[in-house]
Amino acid sequence: MADEIAAALSANGLVLRGGVAFAGGEEAPSGLSGASAKSALLIGQAGAEPWPHFLRWREGQPQTIANPLDSWSRQVIGAVAEAFGARAVSPSDKPYLPFQQWAMRAEGLKPSPLGILMHPQYGLWHAYRGALLFEEEIALPEQGEATHLCNACVDKPCLKSCPVDAYSREGFAYQACLAHVRGANGEPCRSGGCLDRNACPYGTSYRYPPEVQAFHMVSFSRVAS
Template identity: 35%
Template structure:
């Protein structure tokens, strides 16, 4: 098994490899893990796969989490791996640390994670802890240092996400629930402003789904 082969298998079920690393004893990974692989949606194919799934259509709570567990199991079981999910806990797995260990994610000017190909649209549905030690690609390069306009820094109309400050969740929610927040409810303006995000292919329907979930709708 190679990382490219695993990525090809993941894309068949709507996921994609978004980074990987060889964990050490300090990474709080499953003990058997020789390689930890980060999985995110395969854009733009993901939404068509998920939105026609039984989990999305059955009306039960947490459809995306349930779909993620089924899709990830189809990858983990044949490899003797362990699937880890960011929403299982407490205790919760340190996905933010794992993402930055994968040499494909960094902290952006506004504090959100930024990915070399997904930009600020990066998200993780699961991690695969594999007993095999897979060869890893060369580390990626952060897109932020060469971003001249840095549109993420000023994209939030109420400054809930801005350089040098923590994410102001109450202000963000208040804006989204207001008459003026219609554009925000279609997808975070900061994430959408990132030049890398714009070329990533996430569909507006998916962004709106996540914003509704964020508001508890």
């Protein structure tokens, strides 16, 4: 089933990002019928593969639609869920589900200094768009712990490129970042994406193109593009 789901997702540039089996006694979200799920298959992207598929979909939607990428993801993943008898969930669903914890279990990843999970192939240029919840166990390959590239990175350029030092070992200074992106000196961030994220030396062949990064920055800052 996992191979069939992966093939269905590929039609829209999405990929199967591994899965999680919920152990007996573990608190698990509900599946399609309302019973506790036994498996979750994570769905996401590597690089910007979904972008052209999303743009074609968006051409037929009102330009005023709120959160269009989220809406597209829900529609695509929802159709796959319906085809395979699963419940589709999104990282933006409330109450929030522990997507990052699921991802660390599914792919053996660890957070980078920016909070984004570091992938040994994709670097910081990947995302999770949703998950399929099943009330039965889904067979998946065993996933060991991935090499954490941040451990080998001595200089940590991702902590040195932001003009307002929004990221540090103490965490993310959200308000400082937002004020800078919205301000007179924030054009490089608005048009090309987060400078700290772009400074990471890993996974650069998967780096989102500037227009994709600008789209996400507009969504974050709520500044008109």
